[in-house]
Amino acid sequence: MTETITYPTPTLLECGLTPAEVGSLRRIGVYGLLDLLRLFPREHVDNVPCRIADLKPGTTVTVVGTLKLFQVTEPRPRLVMLSWTISDGPTKRDQVKALKFSGSPLHRTMGWQRAERAQYPNGASVLVTGTVKQSRFGLSLNNPQVRVVSEDLELSGQAAIQPLYSDQKPFTGTQIGDRVQRVLAALQEQPIPDNLSHDVRAQYGLIEYRAALVGIHQPTDRAQLEQAVRRLVFEEFYDLECRLLRKRQQLTQPTRGAAPTANLRPFLQQLGFDLTGAQARVLGAILGDLQQPTTMRRLVQGDVGSGKTAVAAGAVYAVVRQGHQAAVMVPTTALCEQVYGKLAGWLTPLGISVQSLHGSTPARERRQVINALADGTLAVVVGTQALLQPEVVFQHLGLTVIDEEHRFGVEQREALQHKGAAVHRLSLTATPIPRTLALTLHGDQDVSTLDELPPGRTPITTRVYDGGRQSQVEAAYSLLRSQVLQGHQAYIVFPLIAANAELDLTAALTAYNDLTRAGGRLADLKVGLLHGKLRSKEKESVMASFVKGETQVMLATTVIEVGIDVPNATVMLIHHGERFGLAQLHQLRGRVGRGRYDSCCLVLNEARSETAKARLRCLEQSQDGFWLAEQDLQLRGQGDVLGTLQSGILPFRLANLVIHADILETARAAAMRSVESEPGG
Secondary structure (H helix, E strand, O other): OOOOOOOOOOOOHHHOOOHHHHHHHHHOOOOOHHHHHOOOOOEEEEOOEOOHHHOOOOOEEEEEEEEEEEEEEEEEOOEEEEEEEEEOOOOHHHEEEEEEEEOOOHHHOHHHHHHHHHHOOOOOEEEEEEEEEEEOOEEEEEEEEEEEEOOOOOHHHOOOEEEEOOOEOOEOHHHHHHHHHHHHHHOOOOOOOOOOOHHHHHHHOOOOHHHHHHHHHOOOOHHHHHHHHHHHHHHHHHHHHHHHHHHHHHHOOEOOOOOOOOOOHHHHHHHOOOOOHHHHHHHHHHHHHHOOOEOOEEEEEEOOOOOHHHHHHHHHHHHHHOOOEEEEEOOOHHHHHHHHHHHHHHHHHHOOOEEEEOOOOOHHHHHHHHHHHHHOOOOEEEEOHHHHOOOOOOOOEEEEEEEOHHHOOHHHHHHHHOOOOOOEEEEEEOOOOOHHHHHHHOOOOEEEEEOOOOOOOOOEEEEEEEOOOHHHHHHHHHHHHHHHHOOOEEEEEOOOOOOOHHHHHHHHHHHHHHHHOOOOOOOOOOEEEEOOOOOHHHHHHHHHHHHOOOOOEEEEOHHHOOOOOOOOEEEEEEOOHHHOOHHHHHHHHOOOOOOOOOEEEEEEEOOOOHHHHHHHHHHHHOOOHHHHHHHHHHHHOHHHHHHHHOOOOOOOOOOOOOOOHHHHHHHHHHHHHHHHHOOOO
16 A cells, blocks of 8 residues: 655755746646656666767767867757867867757747856866767767866766756756755655555565665666666556556446346357357456456457457347346447447347437437337447437446447546446457556456457558659559459548648648549549548448448548448558558558458558668568557557557656566556555455
8 A cells, every 4th residue: 555755854945946946846847855856867878988089879978078169059040059069189089069959948048048158168077978979060969968077077986877867948957967966965864755665665675765766866886776767667557556446446336236147149149150269258258247246347459350349249148138238339420330230130130129329310210219228128229429418318227338449538438337327348449459558558447358360351461662752652553553443442541640630631632632633543433532520421421432332442531440341442552651550550451351352551651760660561560460569569669659549648757668567567466465455445
């Protein structure tokens, strides 16, 4: 169990910080001593000086020399460049510039610049740590931390490892580090509360909080630094997992008593195909949940085509046979009709009534559905957000199924849950999530994985083209045309640009006009245009035309990521593939290969970075969504992947889901034991 942290004395002012500094720190979220000490270094480098003549690009190094010149210039409006020219020898090869760029309004003021120039007088001895970069102007030390030191500096008396801090406007990384060191010195004799109990520290071999803070800000060797990082990362994971597990306890409700075991044999016979081993395993786990004295909260993640709908249908059947109603909520009208068609085909012959409800449902039919839900004569409803409207009332709702659950907000998911008492919840996602992300994003529910595809799925050939070369673009479009002229259909996708969605819409419209005008690549074909700015009825009309085969090519944004199932579509062409995460590219690829025809996914890449190229090579190599999700996490990092999943930013200052996966597993186990031992746990 965690203990409440209170700020120790002295205050920031008593540590020697000025009122102006304290005010500036508050603007970056620092209100007390421990807030400041949690501004952890971005990296640590060995504090062994390197000769300037020996610098190599790509390395982070420390140099000691004489400051020849310090300048503050504005190379362009609203951009300030700080430049230190350092020398450690008599020749030009013994000189290097350290460069830092800033767009801060404070750094453009004359008062600030005068203060900086006074801080770095020409001829001073300086210790500079930065990353060596190669440009057309030669080598430089980028984003440096610069300290004025005494001429008789003995590095043997300095820390063996140098912590480097990120800039936090209006403070530079060097200034943040200086203030952290002042606070640590002032706290030498002060008690610092520990957020982990003695029992937890002892059981998992963790050092005390004070020792961890010293070890990360003032490490004497790598062993001390590793101990400090392990302790601090463990605490971040442990705190998050405790909160998730307590949330689960709050949301889980007692059921009406142990439910009878459902006989799924009639349902399985009606399916017309055998479940895969993964489907049988996950459905068994769901049936086990339904027998528990508390409500189910389970997420089922499965690759495109892994059979999530059949598993959900089995859960719906079991709950209805126990005398309850079920609601299935999906993000789009098209997907609503598809899921409705499947559930009705499987359940209606078994005497279970199924209806759909969405924004395009005719008024008379809508009233009938709402009345039937209220009086209990309708057992299953498949709907969009229309299910959340106040007039939709259930007589005895027992299960909610949320398909593509990451497309709904927390409030939306909970609103449907609150339309009944003691309601089980099953969430589905076709976006494979790495285990570490699943434990942090979905730690308040059980997670099951469908890691096996049904037999007979048509493999999809994936090819990456250089979008910057006209011949490569022509080759991709030539392949697409050949498939369409053979009677198949194709998708062409343009990316959403998060910074300005209008840019994406303009790009799609421009491409549509260019491709379909006289002389355009697709001028002789029937091309539809689909994007998020269309009205619901317009979207439905465009998609219906494509589903019926009236439209040969669908040019779209990522609104086609889910909700369209056209077996005759055999080509997916994606522009600017570098702008998508691997999980999203894999989702888009899953729109083809849904029939008996050979299919292909063509990706135009206009990025030159090796990371972007490596990601797209992964897409060529594998159709395993879970492997791709792990690669995406490692190549792009947790921040970008979370952005793709639309799940916000994890509250980590130090923990990294790629590097510290083993610590996460340990911290979750510790959190489970702690929460279970709490009163009411």
